[in-house]
Amino acid sequence: MQATEAVEDYLKVIYHLVTEGEAVTTSTIARRLGVSAPSVSAMVKRLEAGELVVRRGEGGLTLTSGGEVQALRVVRRHRLLETFLAEVVGVPWDEVHDEAEVLEHSLSDRLEDRIDALLGHPAHDPHGDPIPPRTGPHNERWADPLTAAPTGSRFQIERVSDRDPEALRYLADIGLRPGVLVEVGARAPFGGPLWITVDGAEHALGSQLTNLLHGAVVTTGTTPIRRRRAG
Amino acid sequence: MQATEAVEDYLKVIYHLVTEGEAVTTSTIARRLGVSAPSVSAMVKRLEAGELVVRRGEGGLTLTSGGEVQALRVVRRHRLLETFLAEVVGVPWDEVHDEAEVLEHSLSDRLEDRIDALLGHPAHDPHGDPIPPRTGPHNERWADPLTAAPTGSRFQIERVSDRDPEALRYLADIGLRPGVLVEVGARAPFGGPLWITVDGAEHALGSQLTNLLHGAVVTTGTTPIRRRRAG
DNA sequence: GCGCCGGATTAGACGTGTCTAACATCAGTG
């Protein structure tokens, strides 16, 4: 099956839904891609014919191994481009996602490899998302959300979801980036904000923001671990 | 009119044909783009409806001012990308054209400006082709072909056509790049090769190669002028 | 049980961009 831009976009969205544990249905795909439900129906039929996805009762769709390979290729190009744009071109944190979104479809294998080498084969993009290897297994693990951290604990941020540029700008402003350590304070009741301390400053984060932050509770005394590049 | 990739490609080819002094006809466009003549007929009809080209008896088509603006935007992105890929990413001379060819359609204005600034607003791409400004007038002057230089003269190369990667590799190997000075030797008769001396070494160039080289005869005694960036 | 509601699909249409086959036109040449 021909890997057009649309096909790549669908596979990528399906991959993300799967790894985020969301239902992979016509409506969730349509919502993510901003297209109508019938468009998704039609495309899914094509993807099934091309043996890139299969129906798996209830939960909805799954990628075949062939489909996953293609999805990972797109995810890899996207995250490599984000890293490249941020580190080499100096594109701000909150802009790299949108730029990579369009460039990812036009990146040749040759240029992909060159950028990968230039960056020293990075393992994570600027938001902390792992960059799949060109071939071989990939572990797309989502760390725990900040909301799961108990009051009084220390929490190290690993990933910051990259979808909302405005939120990203705010988070960057107050110093919330991958690798940063925060102290988890009180949680206001009835869906109220979560108080955290970062860099000695206190902030109240609404659920719209806390949902974007993933990481792990740090057992006391450990020095913050800075993320490093892969070998 | 919607500036799709296809539309951008057609406008770019028409622009190049015009500036190279070639006829802008259905068949020349078809040949350049590698599509059939009826495809060109159909697209030209759409471009006319969108007021991007007009028919101008005999010579064929011309770009309207609106069409030229769009064409120059594509040419600018292409040449900026070539420069960026060569200087920043380290892509070899003969590969930048093909890579830029696909990326040029996905480069946002924002990223274009950022790359332009990062490069210091370059005036020429690695092949010596002038980079159009984002707005305002642009002079796409083609210097004289090497074939026009008289035997015994010294010729400074300004532009090397970028279309043939194999030829580019060979030319780079023997040191023929923009800015380089060559001595024009004897011309073998009946379409035979042209002898030139560059870096003290003599080479016989067939017409396939001499057609790619453009520049100017240098009046004696002048030191070679290195191309520099614009202000 | 009936009706409603949300999700999914089918039906039908459209725009884009391409193709091949057939036809038209025009220049030159025997």
Added chain:
DNA sequence: CACTGATGTTAGACACGTCTAATCCGGCGC
């Protein structure tokens, strides 16, 4: 003058990707 060859157009088809409108279906409230 009629044939040939190049060039260009029209006609008709197809693939892709999208849309809206209509239908279908399964669960739930009354």
